[in-house]
Amino acid sequence: MALNLHRNRDCDLAPLAKMLPDADIPLINPNAKVPFDEMEWxxxxxGDREDVxxxxxxxxxxxxxxxxxxxxIGPEVRHLTYVYLAQEARGGAAAELTGHIEQAARDLGALTLTLKVEVDNAPAFNAYYSAGYEELSRRHGMATMRLDLEGRIAA
Structure with a gap:
């Protein structure tokens, strides 16, 4: 599936609310209200000024x-948060998704990309592992992973 990346410059969350079923809200943010509350998000x-x-x-x-x-920790490190892919886009889109994430981080000047993923979410964990992320630690059912963007450019 060919996916096109668009930066959300207007911080518009209406498209997210439209594509995100209530049942999936806890999957991307277990602390968020259900149903989706745009103001809460x-x-x-x-809400951080540096969130993109x-x-x-x-x-x-x-x-x-x-x-x-x-x-x-500084602008050279970006942390991936709130990843969501609609059901109809899943299945074979993992490499394309991780490629877009990596490019977006580079475009923001990042040298390192970090994330946390539930260890029992095998499709997501395997997608990041296959994309070259290294696992740093596991705690409370979550794996912390890191991708060295600067090293990938040099390689």
Missing amino acids: HRKWL SFYLQDALGRDVGFFALREG
Whole structure:
């Protein structure tokens, strides 16, 4: 599936609310209210000035994915948060999704990309592992992973 990446410059969360079923909200943010509360997300989850979010669209221009990159320890580190891919876009899109995430982080000047993923979410864990992320630790059912973007450019 060919996915196109679009930066969410207006911080518009209406497309996310439209594509995200209530049942999937706890999968991307277990602390968020159900049903989706756009004001809560603006205030609590994507309210940092350095948060940058993106939408993925399919060939027909439909929003089928979303992710955000939060500034880590300084601007050279970005932390991947709130990744969502609509059901119809799943299955074979993992490499394309991780490629878009990596490019978005690079475009923001990141040298390192980090994330946390539930260890029992095998499709997501395997997608990140296959994309070259290294596992740093496991705690409370979550794996912390890291990708050295600077090393990938040099290689």
